[in-house]
Amino acid sequence: MVSNFERILAEIRKEAGQIAPNYRVDPDSVVNLIMGIVDLEDQHRVKAQHGIKKKIRQMIETAAIQASEVR
Amino acid sequence: MLLIRRIEIVNFACFDQVEIRPSANPKRPLTVIRAENGSGKTTLLRAIRWGMYGEQGLPGNPGSFSLHPAAWQPDSQGIETRVSILFETDGSSRLQLEGKPTNIEYELRRSVTTVHREPSAKDEPDFRRVREEAQLLEREPDGSWVPNVHGVGRVIEELLPWSLRDFFVMDADEAADFVGGSENKEIQRHEVIGKTSFAVRALLGLEVFDSTAERVASLRRDFERDATKATRNAELAEKQAELDHVRGRLDEIEKRLERNRHERADTDERLAQGRGRLEALIGSLGAHDALRQRLTDNEKHTQRANEERRSAARELSNDLTRVEMLASLAAREVRHVEQLLQPLYDDGSIPVRHLPFVKRLLETGTCVCGQDLTSASDHANHIQEVIDRSTEQKDHADHLAEVLDAATGLGRHADGEEWADRTDDHAKAVAVLDEEINNLTQTRLDIDSKLDDIDDEEVENARGRIGMLEQSLSKIDREITSDQEAREQLAKDSNKLEGDIRAARRQEAQARDLERYEETAAMLVQVLRQAYARIQDEQVRELDAEMNALFGSMAANVFDDEAVEDNQHKATLRMIAKVGLRPLEDTSAEYEIFADNSRGRSMPPTEINGASRRILALSFVLGLCKVSRTVAPLVADSLLNFTSGSVRTNTLRVTAETASQPILLLTGSDLESQNEIDLVNRYAGATYTLTGQWQHVDQGGDVVRLTDNRQVSLLCDCGPREYCDVCERLGQAQDERCTRRQESEAPR
Numbered sequence: 001m002v003s004n005f006e007r008i009l010a011e012i013r014k015e016a017g018q019i020a021p022n023y024r025v026d027p028d029s030v031v032n033l034i035m036g037i038v039d040l041e042d043q044h045r046v047k048a049q050h051g052i053k054k055k056i057r058q059m060i061e062t063a064a065i066q067a068s069e070v071r
Numbered sequence: 072m073l074l075i076r077r078i079e080i081v082n083f084a085c086f087d088q089v090e091i092r093p094s095a096n097p098k099r100p101l102t103v104i105r106a107e108n109g110s111g112k113t114t115l116l117r118a119i120r121w122g123m124y125g126e127q128g129l130p131g132n133p134g135s136f137s138l139h140p141a142a143w144q145p146d147s148q149g150i151e152t153r154v155s156i157l158f159e160t161d162g163s164s165r166l167q168l169e170g171k172p173t174n175i176e177y178e179l180r181r182s183v184t185t186v187h188r189e190p191s192a193k194d195e196p197d198f199r200r201v202r203e204e205a206q207l208l209e210r211e212p213d214g215s216w217v218p219n220v221h222g223v224g225r226v227i228e229e230l231l232p233w234s235l236r237d238f239f240v241m242d243a244d245e246a247a248d249f250v251g252g253s254e255n256k257e258i259q260r261h262e263v264i265g266k267t268s269f270a271v272r273a274l275l276g277l278e279v280f281d282s283t284a285e286r287v288a289s290l291r292r293d294f295e296r297d298a299t300k301a302t303r304n305a306e307l308a309e310k311q312a313e314l315d316h317v318r319g320r321l322d323e324i325e326k327r328l329e330r331n332r333h334e335r336a337d338t339d340e341r342l343a344q345g346r347g348r349l350e351a352l353i354g355s356l357g358a359h360d361a362l363r364q365r366l367t368d369n370e371k372h373t374q375r376a377n378e379e380r381r382s383a384a385r386e387l388s389n390d391l392t393r394v395e396m397l398a399s400l401a402a403r404e405v406r407h408v409e410q411l412l413q414p415l416y417d418d419g420s421i422p423v424r425h426l427p428f429v430k431r432l433l434e435t436g437t438c439v440c441g442q443d444l445t446s447a448s449d450h451a452n453h454i455q456e457v458i459d460r461s462t463e464q465k466d467h468a469d470h471l472a473e474v475l476d477a478a479t480g481l482g483r484h485a486d487g488e489e490w491a492d493r494t495d496d497h498a499k500a501v502a503v504l505d506e507e508i509n510n511l512t513q514t515r516l517d518i519d520s521k522l523d524d525i526d527d528e529e530v531e532n533a534r535g536r537i538g539m540l541e542q543s544l545s546k547i548d549r550e551i552t553s554d555q556e557a558r559e560q561l562a563k564d565s566n567k568l569e570g571d572i573r574a575a576r577r578q579e580a581q582a583r584d585l586e587r588y589e590e591t592a593a594m595l596v597q598v599l600r601q602a603y604a605r606i607q608d609e610q611v612r613e614l615d616a617e618m619n620a621l622f623g624s625m626a627a628n629v630f631d632d633e634a635v636e637d638n639q640h641k642a643t644l645r646m647i648a649k650v651g652l653r654p655l656e657d658t659s660a661e662y663e664i665f666a667d668n669s670r671g672r673s674m675p676p677t678e679i680n681g682a683s684r685r686i687l688a689l690s691f692v693l694g695l696c697k698v699s700r701t702v703a704p705l706v707a708d709s710l711l712n713f714t715s716g717s718v719r720t721n722t723l724r725v726t727a728e729t730a731s732q733p734i735l736l737l738t739g740s741d742l743e744s745q746n747e748i749d750l751v752n753r754y755a756g757a758t759y760t761l762t763g764q765w766q767h768v769d770q771g772g773d774v775v776r777l778t779d780n781r782q783v784s785l786l787c788d789c790g791p792r793e794y795c796d797v798c799e800r801l802g803q804a805q806d807e808r809c810t811r812r813q814e815s816e817a818p819r
Binding site: 004005006007008011012014015016019020022023025030033034037038041042044045046047052053056057060061063064065067068 | 605
């Protein structure tokens with residue numbers, strides 16, 4: 001039972017706030033993307049998720065496309 | 072967050088039916104279950120573990136542990152064992168950290184039926200378990216219960232992972248594994264490190280964090296590789312240059328084709344004009360050619376007719392010559408034969424017509440004259456001589472007659488009687504041929520006349536021009552055909568190149584996309600790694616400090632307890648100056664609990680006594696839960712073993728104040744001091760007493776009343792200083808500190 005996600009979220013927010021602007025990406029989008037991936041990974045840890053790599057790849061691709069559209 | 076609301080155990084080993092409702096009061100989170108040694112504390116812990124984790128929660132070989140009541144005699148009908156755990160979570164998830172928490176109630180039901188079996192070997196159990204079922208129900212807002220869609224294993228593994236069982240359902244001996252094992256069990260350092268590191272990484276979320284970062288980094292490498300591959304494959308400029316070249320050649324060929332088409336059209340026109348002029352000259356080129364052909368045919372026919380005529384005339388001439396010659400010879404022979412025949416006819420011999428008659432007379436032997444001819448008389452001889460001479464003359468006359476016939480025939484030929492027809496045929500054939508030759512000659516004259524009218528030179532010139540034009544046309548046609556083939560091939564090449572270029576452009580676009588993906592993944596990895604590093608550094612440091620603080624709290628005033636320590640040869644609490652957690656050198660994800668003495672020397676677990684180990688392990692468990700903000704029950708057995716005095720009090724206090732839902736299984740001696748009682752009174756929201764009926768005084772124990780004849784443990788609500796009909800032990804009634812509960816609870 002990972003209850004440390006608040007702290008993780010805080011740290012990711014902090015880092016995303018510093019790093020994402022360098023990539024001209026919205027920090028909140030980065031946080032949501034990372035937490036979505038972490039959630040999938042956590043589910044995978046508990047019970048193997050079929051095609052998790054593909055799902056995460058698609059999440060990253062979608063986020064990258066959306067980011068480029070925003071730019 | 073996870074809090075246990077109720078635990079119900081039915082027919083589990085020494086338990087008939089017990090129900091525990093742990094405290095869920097945040098101000099009084101402690102639940103104390105007082106039980107003397109042998110009352111079923113460990114069994115209670117196992118029942119909870121079995122309820123949570125099933126078979127793997129039990130010790131020993133799978134299937135060998137006796138879940139069924141000890142008093143049960145195996146039969147074919149069997150007996151059902153059941154554990155039900157009602158618990159509650161706040162509904163938080165990774166994606167709803169800031170959402171409004173919605174508590175969710177779950178009921179985990181696990182049951183199994185034990186039936187009799189015939190053991191095939193001496194050591195085999197005489198029972199077997201069948202129909203084990205686990206069900207996780209979730210309470211709906213309307214209060215109804217529905218099966219959880221994810222199932223027991225997944226939810227429990229997410230909430231209370233099996234690997235962290237010692238965190239939440241703790242046998243203190245096993246919890247000591249975090250610091251190298253208990254007094255009676257030492258485990259290898261790498262195992263200790265593995266177990267400790269897993270707990271740290273799991274509860275701090277580092278494990279999932281790390282695997283996430285690793286996966287995203289892996290994807291980043293994939294993107295990078297794919298982008299490189301796509302870029303390398305593009306080679307757009309090269310293909311474009313090739314396409315331009317092909318298109319240039321196509322243009323050239325198109326132009327040449329166009330030029331040739333025009334030229335062909337011009338040539339066609341000129342050819343038509345030439346043919347028109349020629350036709351104007353000779354009527355038609357075809358007529359001229361026909362005349363020429365007819366002339367040639369005429370010459371051939373004339374030649375053939377002349378040859379045939381010569382042959383016929385020669386044959387006719389030959390025939391006539393031969394007939395004339397034979398006729399002259401025959402006339403001479405006829406005369407000669409006539410001369411020869413005449414004397415023969417004039418001779419007085421027996422006429423030829425009488426010769427057969429005379430021969431018959433000679434055969435009969437009597438002549439017409441009456442003379443005897445049978446004997447060799449002169450008459451007979453004369454007759455015979457006449458016959459022979461006549462016969463000879465007859466043969467000669469016959470020959471001559473044949474010659475005469477032949478000569479007469481020749482004479483008739485000579486007279487034209489039989490040769491006339493043949494001669495007529497030859498003559499007619501010659502005449503026909505003569506006529507044909509005359510006709511052919513006339514035709515030739517006509518043709519020559521017509522041809523004489525045509526200007527051969529001009530015709531030849533026209534023909535020459537036409538021939539040249541036709542050659543030119545043929546050449547143009549060949550060029551056109553060749554160019555069309557080349558154009559077709561170039562069009563194919565062009566199409567292929569265009570396709571390649573489109574694909575290359577797509578790849579180029581894909582490469583750009585992949586670069587964007589790679590860039591995004593790189594950013595994610597950077598965020599994850601830095602956040603991970605910060606969490607790792609800061610929270611491990613926090614944990615390190617928290618452990619030291621907790622340990623210090625539990626070991627406070629330890630000087631008074633020195634006298635009771637049995638293991639004087641081992642490091643006691645007061646010798647430990649600092650405890651904590653440190654990462655191993657050269658690794659980024661492994662940790663080890665340490666205890667340093669006042670001189671800063673790290674003491675290995677073997678140098679630390681049992682009480683110190685337990686407190687150290689407990690400080691790790693409590694500290695990690697606190698730092699990771701883990702809200703979960705802590706069901707602990709034998710937590711205060713080996714501790715005494717202020718350490719025991721401190722340990723109980725720190726546990727009650729730090730753990731989210733401590734459910735402690737304690738013995739009477741653990742609660743001997745008033746300090747512990749005060750703590751229980753202060754922090755316990757629920758108290759229970761577990762009594763083993765087999766500890767009745769009749770059995771040599773100190774349980775006063777036998778309220779159940781079976782070998783079971785009974786649970787009542789009595790606190791540490793209370794007793795009832797169920798749990799009363801010898802001396803309690805006389806102990807002023809203890810109080811009898813007037814309203815004794817029915818045994819659970």
